[in-house]
Amino acid sequence: MGTASGVANSAGEKLSCRVCAGKSLQKVLSLGSTPPANAFLKSPKDAEQFFPLELSFCNGCGFVQLANVVSPELLFRDYVYVSSTSPVFVQHFKDLSSLIIKRFSLQHGSLVVDVGSNDGILLRPFKEAGMKVLGIDPAEKIAAMATASGIETLPIFFNATAAKGLAKERGRAKVITATSVFSHVDDLDSFVSGVKELLSDDGVFVIEVYYLYELLAKNLFDTIYHEHLSYFTAKTMARLLQRLGMEMFDVGETDTHGGSLRVFAQKANGPHKVEPSVGRFTAMEDAMRLSDAKTYVEFAKKIGQNKARLKELLDGLKLMGKGIVGYGAPAKGNTLLNYFGIGPDILDYIVDDSPWKQGLYTPGTHIPVVGFGELGKRRPDYILILAWNFAEPIMKKCGGFTNFIIPVPVPQVVNSTVEEDLGSIAESIKEDAKLLEGKTVMITGGSGFIGSYIVAVIDLLNKKFLAKPCRVISLDIHITGQDSRNSLIKEIASEHISFIRHDVTFPIKIDEPVDYIISAAGVASPIYYKKFPIETIEGTIFGVKNCLELARQKNVKAVLYFSSSEIYGDPDPNFIPTPEAYKGNVSSIGERSCYDESKRIGETMCVAYFSVHKVPVKIVRPFNVYGPGMKSTDYRVIPMFLSQGLAGRELPVHDKGNQTRTFCYITDSITAFFKVLLLGRPGEVYNVGNSSEEINMLALAETINSEVFNGKAGVKLIAYPDTYPKDEPRRRCPDLSKIRKELGYEAKVSLKEGLKRAFAWLRDSSG
Ligand SMILES: [Zn+2]
Structure with a gap:
């Protein structure tokens, strides 16, 4: 570590307890030897004094203190x-x-x-x-x-x-x-x-x-x-x-x-x-x-794990050629940098708002400290927030940047678009969410696009609003939630949330009380269901059946079943916007039937369990949910257009592009799902969507081209690819009167704004 002058002896060892004056002290933690955390250097070549940083525990009164005292004159x-x-x-x-x-x-x-x-x-x-x-x-x-x-x-x-x-x-x-x-x-x-x-x-x-x-x-x-x-x-x-x-x-x-x-x-x-x-x-x-x-001995072990994890994360990003800088040079930042061995080879510089520190170098690790203006001149890909107690205002201040790393309590990459979205969902449901206090939610598909938002929102509600935490058991066959590199929107590490690998086509066994069940497992990509129709049918039908069985055993307060607007098939123009009462126009043998019909039988199963076993199940029919976290590879239209444009290719529109859809941004959709789960009437079905902007695919491509890519991507018409199932519905637009009237739901995010947010995430999250 640079020009270390060795461990100085001037640190006095503390031999008695400051609280009870007893002498039975035991060392419980060592963070190595470091210079004083506020001893910033004028030049990286300046000599420095290193002192051991250790905690001792008093067996007499339980007081914890530093084992060594550095002269206050020096500090x-x-x-x-x-x-x-x-x-x-x-x-x-x-x-x-x-x-x-x-x-x-x-x-x-x-x-x-x-x-x-x-x-x-x-x-x-x-x-x-x-x-x-x-x-x-x-x-x-x-x-x-x-x-x-x-x-x-x-x-x-x-x-x-x-x-x-x-x-x-x-x-x-x-x-x-x-x-x-x-x-x-x-x-x-x-x-x-x-x-x-x-x-x-x-x-x-x-x-x-x-x-x-x-x-x-x-x-x-x-x-x-x-x-x-x-x-x-x-x-x-x-x-x-x-x-x-x-x-x-x-x-x-x-x-x-x-x-x-x-x-x-x-x-x-x-x-x-x-x-x-x-x-x-x-x-x-x-x-x-x-x-x-x-x-305290246990605590020391946890720090070791934290160190390994943050180092792995930072080293991985450096290998990918990413530029990383720090934000905030507080004393605590220097403990972390020194103990973890993070120097100028990893952080190009550290931004600090205090002019007193700008122009100096961090003690021990010799990283230059600069002012805020430097961020604009040498743009980083990631900002490690060392002043983590100010993470929220710092992310706001760095408005043009979206990727942040927060090192404690567990190192994680945080995307500010996703953070803002989670914050706005939590804010909009915080009152209703009190019903979740001290309760347990079991969710299938908890690592999927929608499931991962639901889990992350409950995590945030636990941190900010709920007096008693809500426990979450997330079941998913992909188990992406346990691995930061695969996680869709963010890594969650919480003692209140368990991720379990389970194939929902098999019965679900849970040895603890469950109060709410959310059945969100399943596939929504047309490409997938054309290729795997049998798995699609089985996954949907057995997935919901196993949730309903568990609900019956656990005597739950509510079950939320994710159906789809696809169950309406290709609606009669007289029924557009389409109300819940519309019976649908669906083929039982067409290429989309495996999805449409299995979602329909899933709904039938729900109402059967409601009438036979009094399971309080509520059904949602989402109309084209989109937002950050949607993978470009699943070929849903918005992420597909955005990723094609990002790759410098023209936006491909199927056929003439006159099929219409409405799109509902993720924050509006998740808000609606929580409202239905918590306040909806059992045995009822609710459309969820945004009916204000029905748009055809050509116009959507043109909007994305102009709003997101400043007209530089271009749009082209292509024939339907062979991989794509036939019978695509011509128009789709929800009638939202029911959810509006019963649950006071209103979509808030416009298509233009939502597209920009989805793009900001896609741009910053692609390796
Ligand atoms: Zn003591």
Whole structure:
């Protein structure tokens, strides 16, 4: 790793526990030796000091701390992190200050002291609200800058001696805050004694500190670096404060840095009563075995797997000649880069929004840090988001780029088109989706085009909206969901989702309760069903029969069966737009019959199970769903046109191109499917589609040519190929009155917009 000067000896080994002062410490994790994570270099040739990065566990009280302490002079005097460069943090601290002012009824002119005040990000809103403020931060440059901008900041380390002097000089403080600094302090005895000196008897000490529980739960190993000496739980925090004559009276969680504890403390026997949150947190931590050394040994194993996976992903992309850059150069990014051995051979550069870091090189790995403008000049194919706690705003900011890699909790490639689409589906069904809280959904075809969206949406609902996660059992013969390289839209790694390889033409056995069943297995490609008519029939009929049998045994709340608009065959022009009541015009012996007729018998099977066994089954008939994730090789018309155009070929239109269809973008379709599953009436059938733009195939090709390819692809008429089944319906357009009226469904995405989104995905996902 470059010009490493070897492991320096100046790191002092920590021999006693910071919380209970006990000496029974056990090393549980090693991340090798690295330079301090904020020691950016002016030149890649600069000498660097490396220090071991190891965690030790206290057998006395369960506290987790770094095994070695690097001199704070070395870490913090030249600190370059400026909080106010992150708009998310600015808002966070504004909210915190108003919360404190309100909850503790702070009077104008009350003294508020912030320790580790950085550029005054928290004190500024206090000052604006009329408080007297004082910042303390040993980073000399940043302290001077803060003072010059109107927030008086002393460039000193806070301890008992300093506090005594300050109390005499400035009087006692009503509020002392320590956000993102408490874990940086080696001598907490002196620090907390200082707080006691400086705080008025009814004063409040507010600590925000990185939460160990989140580190474990979300696998955030990269938040371990030399500045972070201590890894607190509510339990260890309470114990420390108690030993030093203070009391934690309330505790909560905030989402900064992937999850922090917010602690409210007072002098022992202070005026505030202890809230139930204190007991609740410690009970939860005990249940999660946070005071058990084994928990940390297991965690160390998980990090090893994460390392192997990310390296494999990045090396694979490099082999394909892809350009990769990093986004964000936070301290945690440097732990990850150093421990994983990711250097300038993999990342061309790292973009960081802080001008303080631009023009410098990352410690240990020597990757140049540049400003946002560089992205436009040297376009990468993939952006590795090192500042993953800001992944959403970063993806938004990089609007012209769509491929991102998020390294934790499990490394995965994320496509921003797909992410936005999943987000908009989850948003539109979040209220109805509460019915899924704590329930289990079994889906067949869970790795197919539509199935993979349903699984990914439930995963997102679990993360963002559901109070209790919904469990998913995904059955698929392809099992693509387990392998990132084959996954249609995104890799899902969640403890709540299982992918099982199973051929649905065989009975389904599941040894746990199931509340909802979605029967989405089957083929929808005309090419496939012309070639394999018998498999098509068997797959459809046995697939639904086995779902219905399982539904009967499990006494489920609902079954959703995916039928098709194909069951209408070639509709009578008097029945276009086609309502659910139309009986269809289908041949039983034509080339499409294997598909059409088996879907029809599938519907018949559903209503038979409904009438005989009271299985609450609901049927959807989708009209041409399209969107990201549709493979160009299955010859459905939109992905076929898009991939032909992308390959620089003319868009081939069958016959005269006067057959009409309507197309429904994936976000609208999936929203409708969830609505039918959760709110539709049992035994009923619903058309799903977008009836606003019936378009013939020639016009579709011309629209794609002009809107997506700026007229450069061209369009040609060709005869039907032999591989294509005859009897193609002339017109197709749904009547959507029923789903509109009963379930309040309305398609929102226009054809032009949907085509552009589908193309953006296809362009970026093709190797
Ligand atoms: Zn201890």
